[in-house]
Amino acid sequence: WKISNTRKERDGKTCPPGPSSLPLLGVAHLMDASAPWETFTDWKAKYGDVVYFRQFGQDIIVLNSEEAIKDLLEKRSSNYSDRMYMSTREPYGLSFDTIFHAHDETWRAHRRIAHQGLREHHVDIYQPTQLRFTEALVKNLENSPEDYHSHFQRFAASVILSAIYDHDVADENDPVMKAVIEALDTLVLLQTPGNAILFNVFPFLKYTPTWLPGGWRNITDARVKIERMLNLPFEYLEKKMATGKAEHSIAVEALERFGNTGKVHNFEEVVKGACFSLYGAASETTASTLMIFVLAMVQYPDVQKRAQEEIDRVLGDSRLPEFEDRQSLPYIEAICRESLRWHPVAPLGIPHSATNDDVYNGWHIRKDTAVIANIWALSQNSEKYPSPSLFKPERFLDEKGGLTEDLLTYAFGFGRRICPGRHFANNSLWIAIARLLTGFTFESDYVRGGVEVKWHNVLTS
Numbered sequence: 001w002k003i004s005n006t007r008k009e010r011d012g013k014t015c016p017p018g019p020s021s022l023p024l025l026g027v028a029h030l031m032d033a034s035a036p037w038e039t040f041t042d043w044k045a046k047y048g049d050v051v052y053f054r055q056f057g058q059d060i061i062v063l064n065s066e067e068a069i070k071d072l073l074e075k076r077s078s079n080y081s082d083r084m085y086m087s088t089r090e091p092y093g094l095s096f097d098t099i100f101h102a103h104d105e106t107w108r109a110h111r112r113i114a115h116q117g118l119r120e121h122h123v124d125i126y127q128p129t130q131l132r133f134t135e136a137l138v139k140n141l142e143n144s145p146e147d148y149h150s151h152f153q154r155f156a157a158s159v160i161l162s163a164i165y166d167h168d169v170a171d172e173n174d175p176v177m178k179a180v181i182e183a184l185d186t187l188v189l190l191q192t193p194g195n196a197i198l199f200n201v202f203p204f205l206k207y208t209p210t211w212l213p214g215g216w217r218n219i220t221d222a223r224v225k226i227e228r229m230l231n232l233p234f235e236y237l238e239k240k241m242a243t244g245k246a247e248h249s250i251a252v253e254a255l256e257r258f259g260n261t262g263k264v265h266n267f268e269e270v271v272k273g274a275c276f277s278l279y280g281a282a283s284e285t286t287a288s289t290l291m292i293f294v295l296a297m298v299q300y301p302d303v304q305k306r307a308q309e310e311i312d313r314v315l316g317d318s319r320l321p322e323f324e325d326r327q328s329l330p331y332i333e334a335i336c337r338e339s340l341r342w343h344p345v346a347p348l349g350i351p352h353s354a355t356n357d358d359v360y361n362g363w364h365i366r367k368d369t370a371v372i373a374n375i376w377a378l379s380q381n382s383e384k385y386p387s388p389s390l391f392k393p394e395r396f397l398d399e400k401g402g403l404t405e406d407l408l409t410y411a412f413g414f415g416r417r418i419c420p421g422r423h424f425a426n427n428s429l430w431i432a433i434a435r436l437l438t439g440f441t442f443e444s445d446y447v448r449g450g451v452e453v454k455w456h457n458v459l460t461s
């Protein structure tokens with residue numbers, strides 16, 4: 001066995017450099033399975049900005065620089081906006097999901113629905129809802145601070161369910177929210193590319209009994225959860241519509257628009273699928289980013305103190321931050337950006353896929369190659385972010401204390417597949433972070449017998 005950093009030949013064509021794969025293992029023995037983005041970032045030094053390898057029969061390319069990512073995923077987006085085939089899609093009833101949908105007409109309809117409801121500035125109409133659920137989050141955290149993770153999950157699910165379905169999450173027993181949170185744990189694992197590749201090779205994994213480790217793979221159990229998450233919010237909405245009580249929401253708007261045109265075949269299923277994907281993608285990412293923010297506040301008390309001083313200085317102690325205060329609180333904004341950068345919640349994004357054969361820098365890229373944009377490598381680039389492992393919001397401030405132009409858009413992906421919920425997510429995160437810093441000081445309870453924080457890395461961290 002010898003690591004080769006020369007260019008590799010395949011079918012007589014030159015592929016980008018990368019580690020050689022072993023027949024059964026692929027490159028598994030070379031990777032840190034719990035944090036593959038770190039291995040890929042180390043490979044940048046060894047192999048460069050474009051790294052190629054094969055894993056369980058799948059061609060994979062990792063892009064380790066902004067330039068390579070822009071060249072392929074943005075400038076050549078017509079060829080790099082597909083998704084790799086996931087063997088978990090059809091059997092688990094996930095064919096309708098935008099996130100892993102092929103780059104086709106249904107996907108375009110999904111993106112139109114998402115864009116219509118979540119485009120920049122338009123998302124401001126959800127601010128009153130985001131504020132209302134932030135107030136609920138603060139109350140819940142006051143009552144049971146130890147349950148912070150479930151409070152963040154509930155906050156994230158509530159804001160998005162309200163925007164999509166005008167569904168008001170009443171309490172922690174709300175059946176729709178419970179269905180979403182219950183299904184999401186399984187969904188995230190099923191859609192983690194490494195897991196899906198394993199299903200390609202060992203299809204029998206679908207039948208793992210629920211009581212065994214890895215029981216989330218059980219196909220009967222998973223399908224029930226996924227169907228409930230797909231159908232339940234829609235059933236609630238239909239009841240509201242039937243009684244004329246449905247307020248404006250992304251789903252209602254889409255149903256009206258597509259229903260009238262007759263252009264989209266099976267439009268109700270299309271709308272359902274698009275909405276499922278939106279709240280599927282919104283809940284976990286938003287809640288996890290808040291977890292990352294809290295972890296940073298615990299580890300960096302000086303940052304927390306400086307943020308609280310900014311809030312006191314700008315607002316005094318007579319009122320709480322509102323969206324209108326955003327411009328006047330640059331350090332809070334910088335904390336939001338640093339929370340997205342310090343440990344990106346989706347460190348490898350979601351792999352794109354090549355529709356056709358292509359040539360880049362003289363290297364051959366085969367059709368159906370999975371193309372991973374290594375967001376982690378961008379976020380930890382020490383030339384752009386000195387001492388990248390430190391949580392330093394000041395890196396987003398200029399000498400005059402104003403914000404830099406680095407908006408961290410790369411944390412939300414690239415090209416045609418860029419996250420359609422990014423403006424909505426930014427608002428949810430900002431108001432939650434501003435209000436949490438006003439109402440609380442976060443401290444570690446580890447020395448008092450609390451649990452050690454461990455990263456849980458799947459499709460999201």
Ligand code: HEM
Nearest residue numbers: 098099281282285289346349350412413414417419421425
């Ligand atoms: C902190 C919050 C969030 C982060 C960091 C995040 C990040 C991402 C990333 C990296 C992708 C993959 C983009 C690509 O393939 O290049 C993505 C896709 C997606 N995100 Fe987000 N996201 C967040 C919140 C949201 C929210 C709030 C929504 C919905 C309201 C949403 C909806 C989606 C959807 C539907 C996709 C799939 C797009 C497609 O495949 O065409 N995300 N997101």
